[in-house]
Amino acid sequence: DAINLVEGITPTAVPLYQKQLALMFINISSNSISSENATHLCEQIAHSSSLKPNYYFEREVAICADRIKHYQLSFNIWKRITSPLDFNCDTRNLLQVALHIKEYSYIIHFCTQLRSNGIHERCCYIIEMEAYIQCHEFNEAFKLMTEWLGRNPDDKEMRMNLSILSSQIGQEDFIERCPDRLPSIEEVPDPSYGRRVVHALSLSGN
Numbered sequence: 001d002a003i004n005l006v007e008g009i010t011p012t013a014v015p016l017y018q019k020q021l022a023l024m025f026i027n028i029s030s031n032s033i034s035s036e037n038a039t040h041l042c043e044q045i046a047h048s049s050s051l052k053p054n055y056y057f058e059r060e061v062a063i064c065a066d067r068i069k070h071y072q073l074s075f076n077i078w079k080r081i082t083s084p085l086d087f088n089c090d091t092r093n094l095l096q097v098a099l100h101i102k103e104y105s106y107i108i109h110f111c112t113q114l115r116s117n118g119i120h121e122r123c124c125y126i127i128e129m130e131a132y133i134q135c136h137e138f139n140e141a142f143k144l145m146t147e148w149l150g151r152n153p154d155d156k157e158m159r160m161n162l163s164i165l166s167s168q169i170g171q172e173d174f175i176e177r178c179p180d181r182l183p184s185i186e187e188v189p190d191p192s193y194g195r196r197v198v199h200a201l202s203l204s205g206n
Helices: 002-007 016-029 035-051 055-067 071-081 089-100 104-116 122-134 138-151 156-169 191-203
Strands: none
Touching: 055 071, 055 089, 071 089, 089 104, 089 122, 104 122, 122 138, 138 156, 156 191
């Protein structure tokens, strides 16, 4: 089987920590390793890989840490291998993990750097807004929403969120009054989202 195959790889073929990572992925997939043991092994592998940095391998360790919900470890790795000079799936992984462990200041600083580098990705705006909201910095979240809509005026979901937030912070002029600029019933994916749409429409007087 897969475990015996990996176990049979000689030490001269691949570094030990790469072999350990392969075994860990197999054990996680088959649910044959405890959470505590997985966490301990993942920390060992992360330490070994950091001694001989390799982007692709460190990325695999971060993904593995994500899978076992060791978010602090994965955050430390994503932070090390991700740059605000460009955007890719690693950027999204970094920000999502940072949100998990409530690294709000880091998120805000990193996303500010992204924008200063001309990178304007919706998911980054969403996560930064959530960071501001969790910090009760509602006016900053409001500014981000208006900035995003200035670039993407047809984003109905963001306009709905702006309407709801505007009603909460006394910015009534930004409540959307035109139902056609808010999500329609056909665009509602679930009841929770539908309630937000209804709420936004009620604020507009429709």
